[in-house]
Amino acid sequence: MGIPADRLPTGGFARLVPELDVLDLEQSKTFWCKILGFQIAYQRPENRFMYLELQGAQVMLKQQNGNWETGALERPLGRGINFQIFVDSVVPLLDALKREKWPLFRECHDAWYRIAGEERGNRQFLVQDPDGYLLRFAQDLGSR
Numbered sequence: 001m002g003i004p005a006d007r008l009p010t011g012g013f014a015r016l017v018p019e020l021d022v023l024d025l026e027q028s029k030t031f032w033c034k035i036l037g038f039q040i041a042y043q044r045p046e047n048r049f050m051y052l053e054l055q056g057a058q059v060m061l062k063q064q065n066g067n068w069e070t071g072a073l074e075r076p077l078g079r080g081i082n083f084q085i086f087v088d089s090v091v092p093l094l095d096a097l098k099r100e101k102w103p104l105f106r107e108c109h110d111a112w113y114r115i116a117g118e119e120r121g122n123r124q125f126l127v128q129d130p131d132g133y134l135l136r137f138a139q140d141l142g143s144r
Contacts, residue, residue, distance in 0.1 A: 007041055017060055022064065025061060097127060
């Protein structure tokens with residue numbers, strides 16, 4: 001096993017970085033890193049914690065330990081929220097998920113949203129991580 005990653009996130013820390021409690025950190029690491037391609041910027045194995053990044057998106061994963069819990073955790077975790085993550089292309093992620101036979105929550109589709117007097121497009125799909133967090137990966141399609 002190699003040396004654990006121990007560096008600052010590329011480009012520094014984002015202004016908002018969610019920290020997600022997970023029920024099995026190793027299972028989450030496999031999904032987020034092996035399948036989706038996130039990289040570990042740094043981790044604290046003794047605390048069962050890792051800081052991940054992908055193309056400027058950042059997220060922290062922490063094995064559930066009872067700290068800061070506002071209620072019981074039961075799957076699917078993160079009910080009522082989805083995390084939009086912009087990537088250069090959704091195709092490599094879709095290919096990786098298909099290879100692993102990981103089900104999509106919503107198939108890839110183009111969506112147009114009215115913003116500041118124009119429509120902005122996303123090619124997007126939704127997938128749940130092992131704990132049920134809903135992830136919306138989006139590729140910018142520009143405006144029309």
